[in-house]
Amino acid sequence: MDISAVNALAYEEFEKIFGNVVEKCPIVAAAVWSQCPFKSLTALEDAIFEFIDTLPESGKEGILRCHPDLAGRDLQMGTLTQESREEQSRAGLDALESAERTRMAQLNEEYKARFGFPFVICARMNDKANILRQLSERCQSERAAERARAVEEVKKICHLRLQGLVRTDAPNKL
Numbered sequence: 001m002d003i004s005a006v007n008a009l010a011y012e013e014f015e016k017i018f019g020n021v022v023e024k025c026p027i028v029a030a031a032v033w034s035q036c037p038f039k040s041l042t043a044l045e046d047a048i049f050e051f052i053d054t055l056p057e058s059g060k061e062g063i064l065r066c067h068p069d070l071a072g073r074d075l076q077m078g079t080l081t082q083e084s085r086e087e088q089s090r091a092g093l094d095a096l097e098s099a100e101r102t103r104m105a106q107l108n109e110e111y112k113a114r115f116g117f118p119f120v121i122c123a124r125m126n127d128k129a130n131i132l133r134q135l136s137e138r139c140q141s142e143r144a145a146e147r148a149r150a151v152e153e154v155k156k157i158c159h160l161r162l163q164g165l166v167r168t169d170a171p172n173k174l
């Protein structure tokens with residue numbers, strides 16, 4: 001779909017299509033819909049990012065808490081959202097060796113105990129080795145810096161999900 005088709009959507013359809021561009025946070029799509037029409041996909045993305053940026057720190061942490069653990073229980077139980085399942089499997093997280101899975105689970109718990117929200121990273125921009133390394137490094141971060149870093153990762157995930165939903169090329173006039 002292109003941006004003019006997006007702008008023609010009724011609220012319910014818009015929410016159905018864009019409700020998970022930020023994982024399990026349909027309120028983001030619900031909030032930006034009132035800014036329709038968008039002149040481009042970038043304008044839609046900017047509206048989403050601005051909404052996130054203007055949330056209080058507790059709201060940003062709330063968004064982070066809506067994310068499933070990487071290679072965690074939801075992946076094992078088959079209860080991930082379709083988007084998250086595809087992202088995690090593309091990074092190889094559905095095919096971890098048992099030692100890797102154990103290490104990932106330990107670090108995920110350590111991270112959550114330290115910060116009170118789960119480790120979030122754009123899985124499609126990383127492979128499993130990179131994810132494990134960054135998880136280990138970021139466990140040592142300072143809380144405010146880590147929250148800001150995690151929100152940047154939410155935006156990368158959102159950017160790629162939007163790219164998968166809306167065509168960015170100009171309509172073919174021929």
Ligand SMILES: NC(=O)N[C@H]1NC(=O)NC1=O
Nearest residue numbers: 068084087120121122123
């Ligand atoms: N915890 C976490 O980062 N989860 C997310 N990352 C990603 O790319 N998709 C997700 O669901």
